[in-house]
Amino acid sequence: MKNLKKLIICFLIVICALSMSSCSGCSRQEETTAGGWTKVEDGTITNEHRELFNKALGTIDGLSYEPIKLLETQVVAGMNYRFLCNEHTSAENAPDTKVIVTIYEDLDGNAKITSVVPTE
Template structure:
């Protein structure tokens, strides 16, 4: 693991676990879309009041303009195990 500024830890391996998949599912419940997200890389974590996760996902956008996008979700899991989507950054390719 590598630490960078702001206390963010970058893992040696970006491997996704079942816990990470559950975090993405829980965080996406607040979104008002029907797209499907597949997490495939853990980019980093940060210990705060709980823990922040940066998870890279492939998102299949459904609807009339079906497309695939890469999205980084910044997710917080607080000390009460509540999951919140803090930020979503889309990369078009």
């Protein structure tokens, strides 16, 4: 009978240890999701980012965007970039607004703006 109790206790300890180790793996998995956005800690905009931004911008009548900070990147079939930007309009006395500009760069190096969303 004592051996059976010891066996059951050992079995329960092993199950508890396994369940705790699997839970810690779950939290790591949530931090890095395949295809998810990755925050850029320092937000530095490099010359390469500026070139990409200017290539994607092309010509937009009446609006211009000035990148302030690189917020996030996302690996897809190419790369997505999210920039915090000042949006300038050509209208007189119009205030600049802050927007988030998302740019997609394909595998051939072509770039385009996919969204411009005002910050709140």
